Amino acid sequence: MARIDELRLMAKIARMYYTQGLRQTEICDRLNIHQSTVSRVLKRAEREGIVRISVSVPPGTHTELEEALQSRHGLLEAVVVDSLQGDEQIARDLGAAAAFYLETTLKPNEVIGISSWSAALLAMVNAMHPTQRWKDTRVVQILGGVGNPSAEVHATQVTRRLADLIGGEATLLPAPGVVGSAEARDVLLKDRFVREAVGWFPALTMALVGIGATEPSRALASSGNVFSPQELKLLAARGAVGDICLRFFNRAGEQVITELNERVISIELRELRKVRRVVGVGGGQRKRDAIAGALACKLVNVLITDFATAEYLVESGAEAAKPVKRTAKTR
Numbered sequence: 001m002a003r004i005d006e007l008r009l010m011a012k013i014a015r016m017y018y019t020q021g022l023r024q025t026e027i028c029d030r031l032n033i034h035q036s037t038v039s040r041v042l043k044r045a046e047r048e049g050i051v052r053i054s055v056s057v058p059p060g061t062h063t064e065l066e067e068a069l070q071s072r073h074g075l076l077e078a079v080v081v082d083s084l085q086g087d088e089q090i091a092r093d094l095g096a097a098a099a100f101y102l103e104t105t106l107k108p109n110e111v112i113g114i115s116s117w118s119a120a121l122l123a124m125v126n127a128m129h130p131t132q133r134w135k136d137t138r139v140v141q142i143l144g145g146v147g148n149p150s151a152e153v154h155a156t157q158v159t160r161r162l163a164d165l166i167g168g169e170a171t172l173l174p175a176p177g178v179v180g181s182a183e184a185r186d187v188l189l190k191d192r193f194v195r196e197a198v199g200w201f202p203a204l205t206m207a208l209v210g211i212g213a214t215e216p217s218r219a220l221a222s223s224g225n226v227f228s229p230q231e232l233k234l235l236a237a238r239g240a241v242g243d244i245c246l247r248f249f250n251r252a253g254e255q256v257i258t259e260l261n262e263r264v265i266s267i268e269l270r271e272l273r274k275v276r277r278v279v280g281v282g283g284g285q286r287k288r289d290a291i292a293g294a295l296a297c298k299l300v301n302v303l304i305t306d307f308a309t310a311e312y313l314v315e316s317g318a319e320a321a322k323p324v325k326r327t328a329k330t331r
Contacts, residue, residue, distance in 0.1 A: 010045040013038055018051065062307060068314045069303065073295045076277070076302055083283065083306040088119070090284045090306050095123020098208070098281045098304050103128060106166060108135045111203045113142040113267065113275065114159055115245050116177065118210025120281040125161045133167030140200040141170075142207065143245040143266040144177035173197040175265045177246055178227065182262035189265070201267050204275045209300065211282035212243045213290045231260055242290020244272065244280070244299055251289050253296025272299055283309045292316060 016022045016030070017038075024038045031038075045051040057063050062080040069078040079101055083093040098120065114121060141159045156172065163170035174197075175188045188194055214236055227235070238258060239250035245266035248256040255269055272278060280300030282291050288309055294300055295313065305313070 006044075007048070007050070010041050010048060010050050013041045014045045014051050017042060062310070065307070065310050065314065069310050072314050073303075074298070074301075075295075078302070078310070079304040080310040081283075081304070081306050085285070085308070087284050087286065091119040092123045092127075094120045094281050094283055094304055094306065095125075096127040098124040098279065099127035099129075101279070101302075101304060102208070103131050106131060106134060106137075109137065110134065110168075110205050111138045111140060111200060112162070112168075113140050113201070113204040113207040113209075114162060115207075115209045115266070116141060116143045116145040116158065116173075118158070118212075118281070120210055120283075121208060122158050124208070124281065125158055125165065128162070128165050130165050131167075137163075137166050137168030138200065139163040139166070139168050139170050140197060140204065141173040142197075142201065142204075142209075144173050144175040144264075146174060146176045171197050171200055173265065177264065177266060179263050179265065182259075185263055185265060194265070201271050202274070206277045206279065207267070207272060207275045208279050208281065209244045209272075211280050211287060211291050211294050211300075212246075213287045214240050214242060214248070215286070227260060234258060235260070241293045242287065244269070244294060247272075249293045249297050249299075251293050251296070253293055253298070255297070269297070269299060277302060279304065281305075285309075288312050 013027060013031070016027050017024065022030075024035050027033075027038050028035050042051070046053070055063075060082050062082075066078040066080050069075060069080065079097050081093050081097045083090045102124070139159055139162050145156055145159070159172055160170045162168075172193075174193050175191070179185045179188065189198065214232060235248055235256060235258065238256045239254075240248040240256040241251045242249065246264045247261065247266065247269045248258075249269070250256055278300045279302040280291070280294055281304045282294075283306035285308070291303070291305060291309060292313060295303070
């Protein structure tokens, strides 16, 4: 076939496929050629410049920044949200983005861990729509949800409502997040219902976690599951910048171990690292160092955050890393 004839065929097939919207099988029937020929010609049309594919990114989306964040910190996925400054507004906007992420990525047989006392995760369940009733799905509370009775409904609502929305079973962790002593923690861990919740931790396939600064959020402070100002000063003196489920770490990604750790009832960071998909939801200037520390710890491999925080994390992050993939666990 002469060169001009090849170009003519490429242009014809490209117009039929991209402009007229015909399927490859329909083009085969019309032109009496094999489907492999259609596929080969379409690829050749791209190389010859007959077809030029461009992606027009809609306003308010930040694909390049998300890709940079993924590359810089070894994330499986990053979701960057436009949001005005202000903790409450950021929590609502991140919650709405987390709701869409969960609705579009949820699979059957998931065992989902969710932390308590996160305003963003409460906003997430408030923004979710009922989804397909997934088979054998379970939602497990991974941070103690007992506390101030006026705030305790927050922790219970997050777990129970998420389970209802996805058609799963809820398993609550009926204990405070922080107790008065290591001995009290040991006693509570012997409770049958607490043991049941903790027994699900090794089976988690996904964890939804808030990322907290050392200074507790309003939701956490109202729950009573906080350390005293003197204890928070101890954590700060040891270099703590943030926590996940009240397990603290520093800016370099190292866990900060103090005697306070023995008074917490929640998933351990070493257990969290074994979960295949850990979705961290957090943003705002107050939490930037905490989120950077969580990424350095490799505690999360999916991050949902705001634009300003994402820019900060890309500019201040370490060298590019490979995505953090975990092996699925079975109970």
